[in-house]
Amino acid sequence: MYGATKDSNTMNAAALKTLMEDYGEDVWNYAYYLARSRSAADDISQETFIRAYKYRDTFRGEASVRTWLLRITRNRWLSYRSSSFIRRVTLQAHAGRSGSSPSAEEVFLQQSLSSEVWKVVLQLPRNAREVLMLYAHYGLSMEEMAGMLGISLSAAKSRLHRARQQANEYWEKEKELNRS
Amino acid sequence: MSKLPEEWEQQLKEKPFEGMNFTPQMQKKVEQRLGGYQPKRKRYKILAYAAVLLPVMAMLLWFGYSGLEPGKLAGRITPLVSEAPPPRETGAADFSPLPPAIAKAFQAMIMRLASAAFIMLKSLSLLLKTKGLKY
Numbered sequence: 289m290y291g292a293t294k295d296s297n298t299m300n301a302a303a304l305k306t307l308m309e310d311y312g313e314d315v316w317n318y319a320y321y322l323a324r325s326r327s328a329a330d331d332i333s334q335e336t337f338i339r340a341y342k343y344r345d346t347f348r349g350e351a352s353v354r355t356w357l358l359r360i361t362r363n364r365w366l367s368y369r370s371s372s373f374i375r376r377v378t379l380q381a382h383a384g385r386s387g388s389s390p391s392a393e394e395v396f397l398q399q400s401l402s403s404e405v406w407k408v409v410l411q412l413p414r415n416a417r418e419v420l421m422l423y424a425h426y427g428l429s430m431e432e433m434a435g436m437l438g439i440s441l442s443a444a445k446s447r448l449h450r451a452r453q454q455a456n457e458y459w460e461k462e463k464e465l466n467r468s
Numbered sequence: 469m470s471k472l473p474e475e476w477e478q479q480l481k482e483k484p485f486e487g488m489n490f491t492p493q494m495q496k497k498v499e500q501r502l503g504g505y506q507p508k509r510k511r512y513k514i515l516a517y518a519a520v521l522l523p524v525m526a527m528l529l530w531f532g533y534s535g536l537e538p539g540k541l542a543g544r545i546t547p548l549v550s551e552a553p554p555p556r557e558t559g560a561a562d563f564s565p566l567p568p569a570i571a572k573a574f575q576a577m578i579m580r581l582a583s584a585a586f587i588m589l590k591s592l593s594l595l596l597k598t599k600g601l602k603y
Contacts, residue, residue, distance in 0.1 A: 301499065308498065312490030313483070319491070333490055335499045405476045406484040424480035452477075459476055 304341055311354055312337075314426070315361050317324055321421050322365045324410065326396060332368055336361045351432060358426065359436050408458045416451035518594045522587065529583045 317338050320329035337362050340347075347356050401407055409417045421435065422428045434444035 304502070305495065308490070308495045312495065316490040317484050321484070322490045328539065329489070330494060333493055334498050334501075337554075338501055341498075341502055355601065366531050385472055400487060400489075402486050403479050405479040408476070409480065409484075420480065425484070427481075455476070 304337065305354070307340070307357075308337055311357050314354055315357055318358055318361050318421065318426075319365060321410065321417055321449055322362065322414065323368070324393075326393065328365075328368060332361060332364045334366045335368075339364065351435075354426065355428060355432055355436070358422070358428075362436060404462060405459070408455060411458055412451065412454055415447060416454045419444070419448045419451045420455060514594065514597070518591065522591050522594075525590075526584075526587050529587065530580075533579060533583060 312333065316329050316333040319332035319336070320326065323329055323332060336357060340357060344359075347353070351359075393425070397407065397410070401410075409420055410421070419433065420436070422433050423430075428436070430441055430444055430448075433448075434441045437444060437447075
C-alpha cells in the first residue's frame with residue numbers, strides 16, 4: 289500500500305487512511321503493551337500516525353512499514369513516559385489505588401483480552417513483554433528487534449531468552465492459580 | 469490451561485484484544501490534526517536564499533572594493549600628519565622591500581583574496597547549517 293505512495297514520495301489523505309486501517313490495531317496494541325494504559329495507548333497511537341505522516345520522507349524502505357511504525361510508536365512512548373506531566377499523573381494514579389474494586393483498566397482487560405497468555409505477558413516486566421511481543425506477535429527478526437531496541441544482537445537474544453523464562457514462570461503460576 | 473511453552477508462544481501470534489481499539493474516531497482526529505499541515509521546506513528555503521544572497525553579497529563586496537581608490541579619500545581630508553620625506557633626503561635607509569606600485573597591487577590582491585575567502589567561508593557555514601537541519 290505504502291510502497292506505491294513511497295515511490296512518488298508523497299502520502300496523501302487516502303494513503304494515510306489506509307495506513308491507519310491496516311496498521312492502526314498493531315500500533316495501538318504495541319502502545320498498550322508498552323504503556324499498560326488505554327488512554328496512553330490512544331494518545332501514542334494517534335501521535336504515531338501524525339509523526340509517520342510528517343516524517344514520511346524518513347522511511348527508506350529498509351524495514352517493513354509495520355516495523356517503521358512500531359519504531360515510531362516506541363519513540364512516542366519514550367517521550368510520553370519522560371514527560372513530567374505524565375509521571376506526576378501516574379504517581380497520583382498509583383497513590384489513589386487503595387480500594388478493592390477493580391479499576392476501569394482491569395475491567396477492560398477482563399472483557400477484551402483474547403486469551404490468558406496475553407494476560408501473562410501483560411504481567412511481565414516491560415523489557416520482557418516488549419521482546420516477546422515484537423518477536424512472537426509481530427514476527428520481527430533478531431536483527432530488527434536489536435535495531436529497534438537499540439541493543440546488540442547478543443543482548444537481544446539474551447533478553448528474549450530471559451523473557452521466555454519469565455513468561456514460563458508466570459504461566460506456571462497462572463496454571464496453579466487456576467487449579468486452586 | 470495445560471499448555472506447553474511452545475503453545476503459549478504460538479498463541480501470541482493471535483490478536484491480544486477482541487474488537488477494535490484504534491477506532492475510526494481516532495483516525496478522524498489524526499486526519500483533523502493533520503488537516504492544515506504543510507510540510508516545512510526549510511532546507512530548500514535556506515538554499516534558495518543562499519543562492520540569491522551570496523552572489524549579491526559577493527558582487528557588492530567586489531564593486532565596493534573596486535570603488536575604493538587609495539588616496540582618493542585622503543585627498544578630501546586635510547591630513548593630520550604630513551607625508552614623510554623620502555629616505556634619500558633624510559639619509560635614513562629605505563627598508564621597503566617592494567616598489568610602491570607592486571606593493572599596492574599586492575595589497576589589492578590580498579584584499580580580494582580575503583573577501584573571496586570570507587564569502588567562501590560564509591557560504592560553507594550556511595551549507596553546513598542547512599545540512600544539519602531536520603524538518
